Amino acid sequence: MEQVIRALNTIRPKRSLLLSVMVTLGAIAFFWSLSYAHQPGEDWGFKSLLPTLFVLSIALISRAPFESLLTGVVAGLIMLDHTSVVTSLADTLSAVMGNETIIWIVLVCGLMGGLIVLLEKSGCLNSFSDWLKGRIKSRRQSLLTTFFIGLVVFIDDYLNCLAVSSSVKQVTDHYKVSREKLAYIIDSTAAPMCILVPVSTWAVFFAGLLEENELAADGQGLATYISAIPFMVYGWVALILVFLVALGVVGNLGAMKKAEARAASGQPKPLDYTGDTMEAAATSHRKTSSLVGMLNFIVPMLILIAATVYYDIDLLKGVLVTLAITVAMYYLQGLLSLEEQFKGVFEGFKVMLYPLSTVIAGFMLKSVNDELGMTSYIVSVVAPIMTAELMPALVFVVMAAIVFGTASSWGSFIIAIPIVVPIALGVDANMALVIGALLSASSFGSHACFFSDSTVLAAQGAGCSPMAHAMTQLPYTALGATLSFVLFIILGYSV
Template identity: 25%
Template sequence: MSQETAPDGSRFVHFQNRDIPLSEVLPYSQSPLNPSNLNPSALKRELPDHTLAWRTGSDGMPQALKLSVVRHWGGWSLLPVLTAILLCFMLKEPLTALLGGLLVGSMLIGQYDITQILVNSIGQPGSAILLILYLWLLGGLSGIWGKTGAARAFARFLSHHCVKGPVSAKLVAWTLGVLMFQGGSISAVLVGTTVTPVADQEKISKEELSYIVDSTSSPVAVLLAFNAWPGFVQPLLVVSGVSFLATESDRLKFFFQCLPLSFYAILAVLGTFLLSIDKAPFIGRQMKTAIKRARTTGQLSAPGSRPLASREVDTASENYQPWVLEFVLPLAVLIGTALMTFWLRGAPQILWAFSAAFILAGGIALVRGMGLNDLIGGVVDGLKSVVFGSVIILLAVTMGHISQQTGGGAFLVSLLSERLLSVYWLLPALLFGLSIVVAFSTGTSLGTYAVVFPLAMPLAWSLTLGLGLEESSAWLFMALCFACVLNGAVFGDQTSPISDTTVLSALCTGCDLMDHVRTQLPQAMAMAAIATVLWTLVAFFGCPQP
């Protein structure tokens, strides 16, 4: 919804594809949904689901508002989320936990046919686009690269031509982690299996290598978000009355504008870079011991450790000679299309970018002599590799819809907004901690977003209204809260022993899983502590009360 000026000077509100004259919109003070007008007698009447209103902004210009009624069931509104979190702690399995939360949520809202709920969720345009992107395009592109051997050929090219010692070997691992920004699991598998033989020759400990691989998977996917993540997150950011989150394009634009505030992800990637060049300002005691052990004795794993067996995931066709540019050209097209559309349209067109890269990768393979059956076989293998992730995404998206219907966010707003007004600058840090707990319990970033965002964003917006923040300060506060949820999920996912990226990072580098978890945790916690201080300082000084 936006307020605009007609050529004749009259003002109107553009809402649901209609132009409504501002003279026909009620002043905010007279709106039946103004909290000051909601007395007991008003509450006995049937209220409209939403009304339009206007008020004078700080610049003296009229502002258009959409006021909506959001219903909740008190403390019961949080039951689906709490059920999912509790099941995560008990079962250590995200799919069952999300399904349990959905069952409880469906009973709470009186819709007992959960299959119909899932169908309705898939039928949403955003959900369908997300599944097409994640299941078809991302999986298909990865499958083509696996069948042609292009990604591994590029990684081996870097390894053989750039590795001259331990530092350069670690830098190659870090660089590959940055380039494989499509998703955490894909990055961990490709980087880990490719760099491990070279790293072993250069006496790089398993703990050090697995930490580099893990810390350049999900954190990089957040920072270089030309992947499925923005498409998944944006439907979860809908907050009634927030103009800069009104449309899908607005929410995607907001996602990318907030990336400079992803302090934890930035510090995680920067920290592994400094570790790669042996300039890390802080290294935990156990990691120092592992580095010294490998360099001086050549013992890559700790005594008594039980390394996960590294497996070769290369499914390249035996009769096909891989070509380095088969990876470079589609990747360049993917990044270039996303950046160009971001510059021209204000939000990157990720579907266009992945479609162009997918078509180019397949076309090159066919032109260079790969049979159509082999190519389709590679695509099918790629689709199979992301089926489980797609199921998690579907359940997570549906969980987000259920959370919005049960009014969990509205309940938190009514419960906490007044209590947090005096210490509002602590909310980003609190949301960061909440996201860490959920992600560490579930082992999934995307599932955490579905649980936390529908609660966090309405609460953050309620505080901005209660504080009467200026428009720029309100945007910054919302951006900080968004970034804290985004990064808290990444931290929890990265450090959780049940996370797929954690397990794959240990598996594909041949590291003991718990050795990997214990040795990376001190560095990750240090980065998280610094990021929390930065978020709190920005909230305190950057979002002052009028």
């Protein structure tokens, strides 16, 4: 019997590999046929959706976001020109890696990873966690504390996803909170919170976008943005919903039930999670008091927020200043040598490589989708049924779908706003409400997409896979989106 079982275990991987090869070859043949039949200059129409739908399908089956994105990129490039796929892939990768936004993301995430590793290696993070444990007396309090810290760190969603998880992870583990629920709470106070606060990277970006598209006069972009904050419905709904989850009013839904049951048995981290985490063993050989250790954690966090605000909400400059001061602080106290600290920074970059590769692959997919005209096609299909009353709800649904499918919570709007604005003006829609719908869609896509930067970083910070995080929070994001859609319909007819 044992020999039979071993034989079956040998055959199954071979069958799985054979099936994967067959599916891959079939997909290549399918997208090649689309390219072959396409006439130069002809719009792709509904076929522009196929690479993104292919990515979502592969991601659901494989639970591997980077590999799924790369597959979708290749499929799209085959559609665009089946005779030069390798050249097109190299050109797309080079263009994306040369993009200022990508360079900023790589530097910010890598340096943030380095800072977190320093906080952990110095033992200061343990001191702060011990201080929290002394004041938090229940599981509910640990969840609410995570929620409120997330509200305070509103400058940037990347900062939120990486810093908050590091500060509370040991506490939530102590009270047997699953890493998936931790990731959900962190992610829900990232983009949803950032759009509601005018002092954030999101507000700065979209205020500039409003001015570029003449939705606001020069210098009035932020004022126009602020006027739309009451109508950023998804941000409000997501925050209220996650607060109710932390409070225990809303229970565990869908896959979250299984994750929480596992955590209750004493295993907060997913059993099958093998990815690099933001956790590092403390290497400091110097004993410090709990108060000093706690301050050695809190002071860099306060400097990070203050420096980011001082440099006009530029997180890269903020983290550079913070790292410089933190390295000096720890060296002068004898906590870590300069060599240990610089090695820690590089270790942080290494830990962030896979999340960053996923973000880069997402930008590559967006580039391919732009060439296929996906965003323009979707908006054009819905445009004929838009009225002043229904436009906010339809804008929310359409743009939410686009961002969910492409993970481009900012880039898609550079293309979409010049299309949406003339339609809104033509039907005399409430512009503040339309802007609120656009920002709500951006927030939802960043929050819910399996491979968005916010989802990937929240999962990385919490210590679970992006797909595990996305699938466990999906019932909550779907509920939030449904409620937001209904509220946009009501607002469309009443405002």
